[in-house]
Amino acid sequence: MKVKSLGEFGLIDRLTKILRIDDPDVVVGFGDDCACVNLDGKLMLFTGDIQLENHHFIKGKIKPEDLGWKLVSINVSDIVACGGKPRWGFISIGIPESTEYSFIEGVYKGMNDALDRYGFSVIGGNTTSSEEIILDLFLVGETERFVPRGGAEEGEVILLSGFTGCSRAGLELLLMDRESYEDFEMRLIEKHTRPEARYDLQNLIQRYARSCIDISDGLVGDLSHIQKMSGVKLVIEKDKLPVDPDLERFCKKYGKDIYDYILYGGEDYQLVFTVNKQDTEKFKDCFKIGYTEKGSGIFIKDEKGLKPLKERGFEHL
Amino acid sequence: MKVKSLGEFGLIDRLTKILRIDDPDVVVGFGDDCACVNLDGKLMLFTGDIQLENHHFIKGKIKPEDLGWKLVSINVSDIVACGGKPRWGFISIGIPESTEYSFIEGVYKGMNDALDRYGFSVIGGNTTSSEEIILDLFLVGETERFVPRGGAEEGEVILLSGFTGCSRAGLELLLMDRESYEDFEMRLIEKHTRPEARYDLQNLIQRYARSCIDISDGLVGDLSHIQKMSGVKLVIEKDKLPVDPDLERFCKKYGKDIYDYILYGGEDYQLVFTVNKQDTEKFKDCFKIGYTEKGSGIFIKDEKGLKPLKERGFEHL
């Protein structure tokens, strides 16, 4: 049996069953955005995310500075999704011998900019030669409260921290291999190449979110983790979903269905989370996109009523 | 300028200068086997090491169980070299879609065996598709005293925890692509495919070693880090170097210079360290292979006198 036929999540399921965790200090093991350990009363978070050439980026289509920035941001995003702050990073790189030094230098400069922005340091690393560029970052963070994927209960409000779909549109524009782009297209491309982790929400998420996940694989794909792990029904109100004006122009220009992007586009690194009704107003710039109910499944509600959403998201395998 | 022309260590030097560490809790940043942070009085260690297909192993020439075991062991080795115990691991994998599930299952079973042996857990991971198999492990450890590469002073004894050179002989045997091997050859191959981290020495290293490094790139290559970072002269006594009988047979059979293997063969994951004279006897099973003096450089001493050793070791670039 090939791993492809298991799918990414089928594979992870099997592999994590082989690794028995036998340690009373482990608060959260597999299954969330971060693992969490209790170190003498401190909750430490662990996460890691890779940027692999031709799978996550194409050299020549992203500035090395942006790539370094993105690598840090997507990892910080997982830490914030669990309520925490990043503390230390460790980077493992693989690099073909023929790579220009200026490329990897740019990656590190972009990383350093992001580290300054999010306020922590990468303190170690490992270097090897490889066929394709490998940038694998591991972060340790800290939180006062672990916010899980599985914490949603009925009667909560579903909040979304910003626009989704833009990153996928940006990627598609990049892959068109054009000489020049319109201004709104450049903005979409930048959403893809230089995402921002929602570190600005860290404190509020830590205090008030009942469940949270960051959106790497698409809004519905990632919501389905909250849905399954929480065991509640999620209802998304279609007219509450925020629509980015640039994405609107993109979809008009290229004849695309905008909800395909908003619901299923990946790599926006916004947060989607649930809160108690009375805490909703604390998240001023976030969008109330729906609510939780007793039951299961993810539904979209429009003028015609409730429809189950197809639960697909980006999978590596 | 291509990265190849900088060499692995030249590249690391430049990259680590870009990443400014600005955090009073960081006790040791770049330049040692592990990074070290002070977390409310606890010294936490960070390390990571990768096994990359065709660069660190060849599929079909190593059992997946051995590969998983090796991945864990080489990482534990770095933690022990700093005096510490491994606490938690995080694994990042890249896997081609066409890989048989049984292969990666074997890797995880081997990892789990090693985790049982060294007494800790891998608690999270990340999965992506890739062209070649990537197994990248990060460990967090803990120590009561950080044992640095740069702690050696004049007048200390250099100790080596076991035989070196066997792993490289094992690799060369594997690469001969033979149908069958003699028993002693199989033992050498196993030294390569299933190294053991010297976790048994952890407590003694933590207490008594003044400087320490684990031998991944070859005895002289790794000693040169102790030499440079400590600013002392190292004298190796040729007749004190332990000679593995299987390696001796190998070198006779294939007409090889055994000291080329002992001094420059990599991936044995033994420890080489310095201790004060009065502490030497505590390390019963280790070999006293030399001593430190005021000065600089690494020298080998035989009946003819002192000769500087060529400071080469395995480099990825």
Ligand SMILES: Nc1ncnc2c1ncn2[C@@H]1O[C@H](COP(=O)(O)OP(=O)(O)O)[C@@H](O)[C@H]1O
């Ligand atoms: N790509 C990298 N980025 C940042 N630091 C690195 C990188 N590669 C190696 N380092 C750091 O450089 C030092 C030396 O690394 P190395 O010689 O590979 O150690 P080891 O042999 O123990 O793996 C270590 O402190 C390591 O953390």
Ligand SMILES: Nc1ncnc2c1ncn2[C@@H]1O[C@H](COP(=O)(O)OP(=O)(O)O)[C@@H](O)[C@H]1O
């Ligand atoms: N190869 C792996 N080995 C062990 N655990 C893994 C592996 N890949 C993913 N995991 C774990 O599975 C869970 C889900 O991973 P994933 O959906 O990739 O999270 P994220 O989208 O936040 O990166 C996480 O808890 C992660 O730690």
Ligand SMILES: Cc1ncc(C[n+]2csc(CCOP(=O)(O)OP(=O)(O)O)c2C)c(N)n1
């Ligand atoms: C060349 C290229 N092809 C495809 C994609 C699309 N893509 C790659 S990874 C990904 C989803 C995020 O995956 P990952 O970063 O591995 O995060 P995780 O799911 O582990 O959180 C998407 C949509 C891309 N960014 N670049």
Ligand SMILES: Cc1ncc(C[n+]2csc(CCOP(=O)(O)OP(=O)(O)O)c2C)c(N)n1
């Ligand atoms: C196919 C193959 N080619 C070459 C080698 C030899 N080799 C690969 S890595 C290495 C040295 C150790 O390097 P690494 O594991 O990256 O450890 P580090 O130097 O980072 O501690 C050696 C001798 C091998 N094991 N397999």
